[in-house]
Amino acid sequence: MNAKTARHVLFDLDGTLVDTRAAVECSYRKVFAQVLDRDFPPPNLPAEVFAMRPAEVFHExxxxxxxxxxxxYQRSYPTCSDHVRTFDGAAELIGALIADDRKPSLVTNKGLERTLLDLSVAGISPDQFAAIVTAEDTQERKPHPAPILLGLERAGAEAANAIYVGDGPQDILAARACGMECISVTYGFYEANELKGLGPRAIAASIDELAEELGIGAFRGTAA
Structure with missing residues (x-):
């Protein structure tokens, strides 16, 4: 698949379109302080705690x-939503794809309520997506292919004419299991050395680079 001409572009959310690190940290701090009476992060957690799902953090x-x-955590996250930011140029990239008669969709492991909240704060309308798949829609989560397969179905897309964009190893693995390629971004929660070995189609260090990989030549974003 030529990423520059793929009609369907399916996106991850956290670390790809929106920067939720500060909101996630705010929510963790509240939960740890109010429920556990301790500081966040605790010393026994892995260094890159923000790449973990909240359920995994609390299980640890x-x-x-x-x-x-x-x-x-679910209750506290909305109180921290003012910390959510859009990566510079992300909203404009979605608009540019639509203007180019292409179909962006959203496939995320995050729940619908928090997804819609993040999109609202970030200034991205859910109506711009041909399909939205969230945690409630499939029993399995990425890296399982089920969420992306459902996204393709809802968007009326074929894997042969689609590409996935995400910031994590799970995105590459899920896309590959669907017969799709993945463009990885490194301005989110993962670094290039964590992604290269999994063989993404390309790695983009900014929204501008991502736009170039997607063939949006007239796009003028701001580096993330």
């Missing part, structure tokens, strides 16, 4: 209270 910290902590 307090396995017996993981569900309680995750529910507290």
């Amino acid at each position: 910290v307090e396995p017996s209270r993981a569900e309680e902590l995750y529910e507290a």
